[in-house]
Amino acid sequence: MRLFGKITLVTGAAGGIGRAAALCFAKEGAIVIASDINTAGCSETLELLEKAGGSGILVTADVTHEDEIRSLYRHIEERYGKLDIVVNIAGGDCEPAADVEDIDYLKMSANLDLNLKSCILSCREAARMMKPQGFGRIVNMSSLVYRGSPNQFSYSAAKGGIYAFTRSLAMSLGRYGITVNALAPALVEVPAFVAALGAERWEMLRSDCAQRYPLGRVASADDVARCALFLASDDAAFITGQIIEISGGARL
């Protein structure tokens, strides 16, 4: 087991990628704090995790609220007294497909709050716990749109911001034995995406992307989870400040 006994926070643990990560980490022996704004979905994740022989707890938190992020970390500190790994996955696009003239202040702010500010604040709390320990692994969720994406202005700006922040943090925390990296998936098949688009539109998007990606398919949530596991494991002990594109070769 690669992560035996490692105390691991996974945010967005009710979602497609977050659930896959929580299960993947638990199977490697990590004790998982599964967190999400969606308590029911997160509790399903915990059930699956326990059925698979893993262990963990559920802590509901809205990552767009600083006080909820603080109390999430306080809970972890009081219960476990340490934190080894954080995987910041909670996020999503609050302003998909807008023309530049139509950028909406509230939707733009929602994208920055949910994707970028939440990541910065979670990492701040993680660093407060990890620095005195002299150890930590932080994995942040960016997206391939960090390179830019037409009509995803505020989302791509937020995900690009995560990459810049990840690099800055890696520079500051390396001397404390903490690595900080980011994931940049292209299209990943997750239930929320399929439900939002409807089966027919999803299939058109999936097959269009699959034709364009050199590996001939879109990503599964497990593809992303396994990359997060690698970055959190000792195999990646000398890797920091990197963004890993989980893209099947898209946009080479």
Ligand SMILES: NC(=O)c1ccc[n+]([C@@H]2O[C@H](COP(=O)([O-])OP(=O)(O)OC[C@H]3O[C@@H](n4cnc5c(N)ncnc54)[C@H](O)[C@@H]3O)[C@@H](O)[C@H]2O)c1
């Ligand atoms: N699916 C993709 O194609 C894809 C590609 C690149 C990056 N991503 C990123 O991966 C991450 C996970 O997305 P997913 O595809 O699993 O989608 P998802 O919708 O299944 O998961 C997102 C999770 O975040 C949770 N969440 C939303 N708002 C929250 C809040 N305020 N506080 C706490 N939790 C909140 C949701 O409840 C949900 O469980 C996101 O950051 C997304 O931007 C997804």
